[in-house]
Amino acid sequence: MTNAAGRRESPPHARLAIVSMTAVLAGGACPGLLAAPDGKEAPVSQVERKHLAPVSKEVLRVRLPRPVEDRLPNGLRILVLEDHRFPTVQVQLQVGGAGPIHEPADRTGLADLTARMMTESAGGRSSEELARAIASLGAGIEVSAPFGSTDLQLTASGLSDNFDAWFGLVRDILLHPDFPEDEFAKLKKRSAAQLQQQRAQPTFLAHEQIHRSLYGTHPASRVSITEASLASLTTDHLRSWHRDRIVPQRTLLGIAGDLRASELVAKLAQTFGGWTAAGGPEPAAPRPDAVDGPRVTLVDRPASVQSRLVFGGLSVDRRDPDYIPLTVMNRILGGSAAARLFLNLRENKGYTYGVYSRFSALKYPGPWLAQGDVRTEVTAAAVKGFLVEFRRMREEPVPGDELEEAQRSIVASFALSLEKPDQLLGYALVRAIYGLPESYWDDYPASILAVTAADVQRVAKRYLDPARLRVVAVGDAAVTRPALEPLGPVETLDVLGRPIPP
Incomplete structure (x- = not known):
């Protein structure tokens, strides 16, 4: 339906039904510093809490919009949330089993480097051409495989008016990265410099050692690529990882925004119908051993x-x-x-x-x-x-x-988070990923x-x-x-x- 301004509105079943939100917000967290009557900031410890705010004891009641869910014949799982409040679209994609938790111990950083190279060149476009194409459409596309993660993650956003154009770039980045040798050499050089720099950062050093202490030989103990692994990895390793791990059967694609779900699902079936890479069930994440003492x-x-x-x-x-x-x-x-x-x-x-x-x-x-x-x-x-x-x-x-x-x-x-389309989509994905x-x-x-x-x-x-x-x-x-x-x-x-x- 459309409103008086001609903008499409979310259908009634997709709107949030929130009751007593203002009463709940009255009991929210205090920031670290609060403004005093004279305009100066007072520390939290010196604030007198009179507890006179009219806080309701009612429980916040909410019904989140349910996504349209579908699964393509190739196994790709799709969640679509219509949200017509803004002329934008958010994309969140997870590929299970493609994160660093599942990479070989002697190839630390393989998943991370594969993810970072996917946006360097794809679909025959050079790194510069791809970056210009994304920027010209006012879009943003990122791919990551953070250490400690079981998944590869792709996020993207842009306007709904040119969704087809920028989502075509998403498709190329996901399915057709080029992994050019010259860009990989540049990435390895940057990564080598970062390895040196992080040794001067106390936050990194503590992060590295606490994970080693907690996880022992478990893959979660690894928080960074090593010099030896960086030197040994090649673009052939990246291509093999991408070929074997980026498969539709383990992929969950979530899209939220100013699009019609019925039209989008049909369009996605056409866009990804030719993606036939074979892959079995997502491998289970290894369980860490219990911490055995201080x-x-x-x-x-x-x-x-x-x-x-x-x-x-x-x-x-x-x-x-x-x-x-x-x-x-x-x-x-x-x-x-x-x-x-x-x-x-x-x-x-x-x-x-x-x-x-x-x-x-x-x-x-x-x-x-x-x-x-x-x-x-x-x-x-x-x-x-x-x-x-x-x-x-x-x-x-x-x-x-x-x-x-x-x-x-x-x-x-x-x-408050329910006002954000990307957060609503994130909640839907969490529920789907963990079977909640x-x-x-x-x-x-x-x-x-x-x-x-x-x-x-x-x-x-x-x-x-x-x-x-x-x-x-x-x-x-x-x-x-x-x-x-x-x-x-x-x-x-x-x-x-x-x-x-x-």
Whole structure:
């Protein structure tokens, strides 16, 4: 249907039915700094919470639009969400089994380099010609295969008026990358420089060592290409990986925007009907071994003025029922600037500019991490501060007002995200990828608000277990090592990951 301005509107069944959103938003998260009446900013820790806002106790009720789903004869799965509010289209595509988790151990970086080369030249267009064609259409196309991922991901966006033109480039990039030798040589040169640069970055060094500590020989322990692998990989390796892994049977294509689903599905059948690459079922992601005990790793950066601290463990895969209570627990512990770690280590102590926690839930158990940069001279006190907050989460039930504030903050963020077409499409893809119930996202607010203090304490005891805690610090070993020794034996490494004798 069209409105008075001649724009097409979403049909009634595709509109969100949201009730009590403003009441939920009233209980949202506070930013790190709040404006005082005199215009100056006041720290969160100094804000007096009078709890006088008219917050409703009603649960946000929402029904997300259901995508039109289809599967082509070649196995390609399609999800289409009509959204006629804006003259744009969003594309998200996942190819299962084509990510770094599935690449051979002696070819680290193969999936990443394949993905990066796919946008360098495709369909007979050079790198420069392809970039100009995308820019001239006002579109954006990216391909990635992040370390730790089981999938290759393609994202694209553009105007609905010229969708056919820019989606034709998407098709060429996906199906017909050229992998030219000269562009691959340039990419390898850039990657070699990046390998050198990242050794000077404490964030990378900590990221590398915490994943090695948590995952051992599991592919998730690898977070970057190696010099040896970079030197040995060839365009023939990339072509073989693309041929064997980029297959329709493992591909999920999601499209959202100002298009008619019935017309688009027919068009996609024509566009991809000739894609006949054969591939069996998506390979299962390998399960990591359980973390068998505590471990402390120190990467020495002499004279460093800061210490990078990371505490970690394994969490869950995305289908685990603990995902919901973990989401609430994480928000309370370190998921925002109103969380315990931030309020303690930054607002109260002034050790750091920011400290947070997060967890990843993938097709295999991802990591949970709590991390931040602190001044070198307060490293010991900061370590104690982290451990205090972990212990509080495990041993003390969360007060009711703190629990409710965290829950309503999560629900408020979810409610705001529903205004974004790409986020709605992302929710649909998550449900499809992990086989979640059709009503999963409709029920999400109620599921979050149903989490109890006992649930939070239960998952804290399970996943913040000091008997399996892994700790990584990057900093001046002369100062940092004594701060870590109370946690257990400390393995000290240089920035290249080589052991330094005691």
